Amino acid sequence: MARVLVTRPLTEGGTDPLLAAGHQIVEPEENPLSPASLVTLAAGCDGIVSHLTDRIDATVLEAGKAGRLRVVANAAVGFDNIDVPSAQRLGITVCNTPGVLDDTTADLAFLLILAATRLASEAERDLREGRWQGWGFGDHLARDVHGATLGLVGYGRIGQAVARRASGFGMEVLHTCRNDTGVNGYVPSLDMLLRSSDVVSLHVPLSESTRHLIGAEQLAVMKPTAVLVNTARGPVVDEDALVDALESRTIFAAGLDVFDGEPSLNPRLLGAPHVTLLPHIGSATIETRTRMARLACQGVCDVLAGRTPPNTVVPTPPPA
Ligand code: GLV
Numbered sequence: 438m439a440r441v442l443v444t445r446p447l448t449e450g451g452t453d454p455l456l457a458a459g460h461q462i463v464e465p466e467e468n469p470l471s472p473a474s475l476v477t478l479a480a481g482c483d484g485i486v487s488h489l490t491d492r493i494d495a496t497v498l499e500a501g502k503a504g505r506l507r508v509v510a511n512a513a514v515g516f517d518n519i520d521v522p523s524a525q526r527l528g529i530t531v532c533n534t535p536g537v538l539d540d541t542t543a544d545l546a547f548l549l550i551l552a553a554t555r556l557a558s559e560a561e562r563d564l565r566e567g568r569w570q571g572w573g574f575g576d577h578l579a580r581d582v583h584g585a586t587l588g589l590v591g592y593g594r595i596g597q598a599v600a601r602r603a604s605g606f607g608m609e610v611l612h613t614c615r616n617d618t619g620v621n622g623y624v625p626s627l628d629m630l631l632r633s634s635d636v637v638s639l640h641v642p643l644s645e646s647t648r649h650l651i652g653a654e655q656l657a658v659m660k661p662t663a664v665l666v667n668t669a670r671g672p673v674v675d676e677d678a679l680v681d682a683l684e685s686r687t688i689f690a691a692g693l694d695v696f697d698g699e700p701s702l703n704p705r706l707l708g709a710p711h712v713t714l715l716p717h718i719g720s721a722t723i724e725t726r727t728r729m730a731r732l733a734c735q736g737v738c739d740v741l742a743g744r745t746p747p748n749t750v751v752p753t754p755p756p757a
Contacts (some may be wrong), residue, residue, distance in 0.1 A: 439483040439741050441734075444470050447512065448723060451730025452486075458738045460484070472497075480504040484737035486730075489513040493620050495523040502527045508740035510733035513720075514538055514595075515670060515752055517643040531750040532736030536594060537728040538720040543598030543720045546668040549692030550587070550603075550636055554664045555579040556690060556740045558713040580635070580662060580689060583607040588634025590627060590650070591669070592618055596640035608636075631655055643670035651675065656682040664690045668719045671697035680705040683712060694719050 441455050442463045455462055463482060467474055469490050479485060479501035485508070487493055492507055498520060501509075510532035511519060524531045528692040552558060563569050563577070587603045589596040589612040600610045600622075611622045613630040624630045627650070631637060637659065641647045651665065652675040659665070665688060667674050675698055681686045690711035696702055701715060706712060720726065732748055739746035 440481060441484040441486065441737055441741075441753055442478050442482040443486045443734075444475070445488050446655045447486070447730035447734075449568050451512075451727055452734055454731055454734040454738050455486075458711055458742070460738070460741070476500045479506055482506060483741055484508045484510070487511050487519070489515055489518050491518060493524075495520050497512060498523050498527050498529055502529060507738050508532065510736040510746075510748075512729050512733040514542075517670060519686055519750075521750060530736075530740045532733060532740075532745070532746050532748045533734045533750050534729040535748055537732055538725050539594040539598045540752040541722050541725040542595050542668060542719040543602060545694060545715070546599050546640075546666060547606075547637055549666045549694060549715065550599075550638060550664070551582055552713045553666060553690045553692030553711070554566065554582050554585070554636060556711060557622070559711065560564060580664070582636070585609075585635035586598075586611060586633060588612070588624070588630040588637045590614075590630065590637060591640035591642075592620070592623075593640060595668075598642065599638055614641075616681045627655065628658060631659050631663075634663060635660065636666065638666040641669055641673060643672055648672050649675040651679070653678040653681065656687055659688050661686060661688065663688045664692065666692045668694045671695040671699055676703045676706060680709045683709045718727045 439460045441460045443452060445468055452462055465478065470494060475491060475497050481504055484506050487509055506529055508530040509519060512534060514533055514535050515534045516531060520532055521531055543627055556577060560577045581608055586609045589600060589708045592612040592614045596612060603610045611630055611633060613624045613625050613627055617623055650673050656678055679691060683691060692713040694715045695717050736746040736748050
């Protein structure tokens with residue numbers, strides 16, 4: 438019987454593929470697992486279902502390899518927490534969960550587009566904290582979403598799902614990515630997209646080429662009325678540069694679901710004006726998390742049965 442480590446509890450029914458295949462599930466009580474526990478447990482398992490909060494580095498993978506580890510399936514579409522080159526070197530398969538969270542994450546990105554552009558968080562805070570004196574003609578003045586130009590940085594499945602929502606809101610949609618998509622709205626450079634957009638939404642994976650993709654220089658070319666939304670990965674944005682831009686009104690507002698070093702927050706973000714902050718809930722619906730859990734578990738079952746899962750990570754740079 439194969440042993441599969443599930444590093445954190447999954448949604449109900451999420452482990453069904455593992456149970457159906459008759460695998461033994463190892464569910465530690467420690468949550469999240471410390472790096473030392475991950476190493477110890479990896480050494481005794483055939484497969485791991487991991488989360489984006491687990492650092493699956495070379496030490497974990499080598500300990501697994503010294504035992505019988507054959508597969509790590511991340512219950513997330515992003516896999517920047519896994520040392521994929523080391524896994525490849527050691528012959529350990531890595532899977533993720535593409536295709537099952539696009540609409541849910543796009544919904545959340547759109548929520549942030551609306552909330553940040555309409556300054557909904559600040560307005561709600563005023564109401565909750567007793568500052569609302571009644572309807573005011575000049576109060577809580579924000580920006581229009583309809584008629585605005587949305588610039589998508591990255592045009593993979595999630596970016597395209599955001600684009601579909603934006604058309605329904607009467608937005609013009611531009612996108613930029615590494616290769617010309619041939620799709621209407623393609624812009625060949627990030628700089629051009631940033632200069633032309635009223636709302637910029639980020640949909641690129643985290644890699645060395647996207648770390649701090651949006652920094653002081655990029656924020657400086659955005660319109661002073663522009664809004665930045667990040668549902669991708671925190672380090673894609675230089676958060677200190679973003680706070681500087683919000684404080685100096687270089688841009689109008691920001692909506693963030695992801696943070697550099699999360700769950701720690703850059704304290705400056707908490708005090709910054711015109712910013713909506715959510716605790717990384719892009720894919721957090723019961724339906725989607727269950728689909729993600731099952732897809733990750735199915736990937737483990739496939740590998741342990743000698744099959745190549747369709748959700749195997751190909752360690753070439755994904756399109757930006
Ligand atoms: C969430 O951030 C994911 O990568 O699935």
